[in-house]
Amino acid sequence: xxxxxxxxxxxxxxxxxxxxxxxxxxxxxxxxxxxxxxxxxxxxxxxxxxxxxxxxxxxxxxxxxxxxxxxxxxxxxxxxxxxxxxxxxxxxxxxxxxxxxxxxxxxxxxxxx
Amino acid sequence: xxxxxxxxxxxxxxxxxxxxxxxxxxxxxxxxxxxxxxxxxxxxxxxxxxxxxxxxxxxxxxxxxxxxxxxxxxxxxxxxxxxxxxxxxxxxxxxxxxxxxxxxxxxxxxxx
Numbered sequence: 229x230x231x232x233x234x235x236x237x238x239x240x241x242x243x244x245x246x247x248x249x250x251x252x253x254x255x256x257x258x259x260x261x262x263x264x265x266x267x268x269x270x271x272x273x274x275x276x277x278x279x280x281x282x283x284x285x286x287x288x289x290x291x292x293x294x295x296x297x298x299x300x301x302x303x304x305x306x307x308x309x310x311x312x313x314x315x316x317x318x319x320x321x322x323x324x325x326x327x328x329x330x331x332x333x334x335x336x337x338x339x340x341x
Numbered sequence: 342x343x344x345x346x347x348x349x350x351x352x353x354x355x356x357x358x359x360x361x362x363x364x365x366x367x368x369x370x371x372x373x374x375x376x377x378x379x380x381x382x383x384x385x386x387x388x389x390x391x392x393x394x395x396x397x398x399x400x401x402x403x404x405x406x407x408x409x410x411x412x413x414x415x416x417x418x419x420x421x422x423x424x425x426x427x428x429x430x431x432x433x434x435x436x437x438x439x440x441x442x443x444x445x446x447x448x449x450x451x452x453x
Contacts (some may be wrong), residue, residue, distance in 0.1 A: 260439055269447075270447070271431060271445050274441045326389070326400075327397075328386040328400065329376075331383045332383065333383045
């Protein structure tokens with residue numbers, strides 16, 4: 229069974245800091261990995277998608293890496309802003325046992341002015 | 342605007358009263374799925390559909406039904422809701438199982 233773990237569970241940083249969110253998964257049989265952002269009372273927004281054959285993806289101030297063999301991904305946020313405050317979820321798209329995203333429990337990020 | 346629309350956004354109902362949560366997407370996506378989100382458990386898949394008339398169980402399908410009669414719609418049906426189905430529900434869609442997912446805004450269901 230695929231287990232996805234995110235560390236830390238919560239993080240508070242001052243505006244302008246660079247930060248790293250971590251995601252680990254137990255089964256390397258995946259199609260891809262996605263990072264989502266969830267704002268209170270709202271749905272999930274897909275930030276980055278890394279296919280299993282790729283090592284990293286970048287979008288603006290966000291950079292995500294994937295090391296499938298070790299079961300790890302990181303989301304790097306550069307020059308954080310208060311508007312980045314949200315919960316960040318990592319999800320692996322598993323290859324076995326049907327077709328589904330297995331989610332971590334998320335990292336709650338607070339960026340203070 | 343490309344989106345996944347869920348209705349209702351909020352629903353309070355009583356145990357045993359059948360209900361349907363609707364989900365519609367305007368992106369011509371083949372793949373649709375339902376998730377529930379619970380504190381401490383995260384998001385878990387309920388059902389998914391690869392295409393019209395093709396549906397299958399996810400990780401937590403008990404107590405739920407779905408149908409996919411049209412490509413754009415994927416309703417979630419609770420025939421006899423129970424309090425343990427109180428949760429935040431999300432519908433999602435994508436062009437295929439390996440493409441980026443688009444999620445709806447969620448339906449907060451309370452069963453009393």
